[in-house]
Amino acid sequence: MFENRQNSILGSLRRGSGQYGSIGSLKNSGRFGLQKSIRGSMLLQPKVVGAIGSLLCNGLPAKSVRITLYYKNGVKGKTYLDGINSDEKGAFMVRGKVNPILKIHPIVSIIHTCNEPDKRCYFVVPFQIPDYYVTNGNRLKYVYSVGSLELSKYHQGQKIECTKRLSRKIKKGLTNH
Numbered sequence: 001m002f003e004n005r006q007n008s009i010l011g012s013l014r015r016g017s018g019q020y021g022s023i024g025s026l027k028n029s030g031r032f033g034l035q036k037s038i039r040g041s042m043l044l045q046p047k048v049v050g051a052i053g054s055l056l057c058n059g060l061p062a063k064s065v066r067i068t069l070y071y072k073n074g075v076k077g078k079t080y081l082d083g084i085n086s087d088e089k090g091a092f093m094v095r096g097k098v099n100p101i102l103k104i105h106p107i108v109s110i111i112h113t114c115n116e117p118d119k120r121c122y123f124v125v126p127f128q129i130p131d132y133y134v135t136n137g138n139r140l141k142y143v144y145s146v147g148s149l150e151l152s153k154y155h156q157g158q159k160i161e162c163t164k165r166l167s168r169k170i171k172k173g174l175t176n177h
C-alpha cells in the first residue's frame with residue numbers, strides 16, 4: 001500500500017502536477033526547500049507602493065495640502081514612507097519603498113484645513129491602498145489613484161485633530177463654566 005502511494009507521488013512529480021510540484025523543483029530547492037525559499041522569497045524582496053490624485057477645496061485647486069504615505073505594523077505603529085505637499089494645481093504623487101518581512105497595509109493620509117475656520121485644527125482623510133497596488137521589486141508597477149477629491153465634503157474615515165494648545169483651552173473653558 002505504501003509503495004502504491006509512493007509511486008503515485010513520484011508519478012505526479014514527474015508530470016509536474018499535483019500538490020508536490022515537480023522533481024526539478026525538489027532538486028533545485030536545497031535541503032528541505034529552505035535555502036531557495038529564503039533566498040528568493042517574495043517576502044524578502046523590497047515592496048514599492050505609490051498613490052496619485054488631485055485635491056479641490058470648494059471647486060478650486062487645493063495647494064499646499066499635506067499628503068503622507070505610511071504603513072501600519074504591529075510593532076512600531078506607523079512607519080512613514082513619504083510625504084509631500086500638493087502643487088499649485090492640487091495634484092500630488094507619493095511613493096515609498098520598504099523591506100518588510102511581513103505584509104504591509106499602506107495608507108495615504110490627506111491632511112487639510114479646507115472649510116475649517118480655526119486653523120489650529122485640521123482634517124485627516126485616510127485611504128487604505130489595496131494589496132493589489134503593493135508591488136514586489138524595486139520598480140513601481142501599479143499606482144493607486146484617489147482620483148479628484150473635493151475636500152469640502154465628508155469622506156469615510158475622516159477625523160478632525162487639533163493642536164494641544166487648543167485642546168487645553170477648551171478644557172479650561174469647560175471647567176470655568
